[in-house]
């Protein structure tokens with residue numbers, strides 16, 4: 001009700017986005033001037049005369065969907081404990097087309113990755129896992145291709161701090177090192193099993209803690225308990241919320257959504273999540289329709305296989 005009261009009009013939503021995008025006041029994207037006049041929902045720069053809108057250069061650029069509907073979608077996405085499916089969103093918003101709901105969710109997922117977000121520090125467990133594969137219970141045990149996902153989980157005492165994850169083509173050092181470097185600050189301790197793909201860690205400026213998993217002694221989930229707990233939750237989420245129907249080419253965006261939710265799981269206020277999502281929605285670049293429907297998938301040979309999380 002509070003959301004409806006505050007954001008029932010285009011103008012109210014726009015004013016909110018202005019405060020998020022220009023917290024210290026308007027900045028002309030062309031000349032940097034801070035003086036501007038509001039003209040029919042746009043800002044006209046007092047110095048160079050160029051007109052800009054608060055939604056230009058954000059995920060809301062060129063949208064035909066009214067901003068109050070977007071706001072309701074962001075509220076729905078952040079208040080659902082396990083995330084939202086496109087079908088659920090379509091129903092809640094009363095949208096005629098499933099595709100519109102699907103597209104909104106994909107754009108919002110893009111906003112869940114914070115540009116230039118902080119790197120993990122301290123002690124971090126890293127391991128890879130397969131998502132998908134033999135699905136039990138299907139007639140003939142349908143063999144679906146698996147996707148390989150690498151996960152980093154920060155240690156926080158006995159518990160888990162923040163996480164990062166990414167789909168990778170294979171478990172070679174060439175695939176693993178870029179993920180570690182994009183996710184973990186140099187100087188941190190990276191804890192892995194004895195897989196050779198992690199050998200270059202020390203040369204990249206990390207302290208490498210290796211625990212060899214021998215069959216008799218311990219399983220991977222005992223040696224790297226945090227990362228394996230995250231993997232179990234990820235698989236359950238993919239099955240529960242998305243019925244395992246996530247294709248490889250979109251998997252990264254689902255991983256982003258999972259990470260966004262996981263890293264803010266202790267945030268008591270749902271309003272804070274909404275604020276974060278809206279803030280990031282005006283901070284990331286717009287994504288053309290074409291790039292959502294056909295993401296560059298050269299990295300992954302797979303076509304649009306279904307990921308049945310096992």
Ligand SMILES: [Zn+2]
Pocket residue numbers: 028029030031032033045046047048049050
């Ligand atoms: Zn200007």
